[in-house]
Amino acid sequence: MPRVAVDVLLKREILDPQGRAVEEALPGLGYEGVSEVRVGKHLEFEVPVDGDALTERVEAMCAGFLTNPVIESYRWRVIDGAERADA
């Protein structure tokens, strides 16, 4: 069963207060020069279909439930076991 990873961020033109907070905290912790910080959601799940049906299902889930397309954008990919963030 394919495992899908979805990354969600606020659109680039939308203010991201959480990203701003991280960016402002980093220099005080010794990490200078980190910029353009954006913070969003990461989801992983298994979907019981493949190929075009997988694409259609994931796009529908992302646009219809997992994200708010008015203010968020997303990107998804199929991952293998070694690419899991909790591997």
Next chain:
Amino acid sequence: MPRVAVDVLLKREILDPQGRAVEEALPGLGYEGVSEVRVGKHLEFEVPVDGDALTERVEAMCAGFLTNPVIESYRWRVIDGAERADA
């Protein structure tokens, strides 16, 4: 300046209530059979160093500030402009 994407999830042995909630909501929305849902954080940022220094900097930031290594695990990669979740 390299752009880094970090994915953070609760460790696999830790209960993920948000993932569970998404998993339980999906069938009612018409998405049957989606399983093993995990929900975490996605961060993107630019770091002003390269090569080994980049690896060292990002690992230190992830382990020391961006995640809680007791309950969370993470994975990071360098991305190009087209791979941004807000591209």
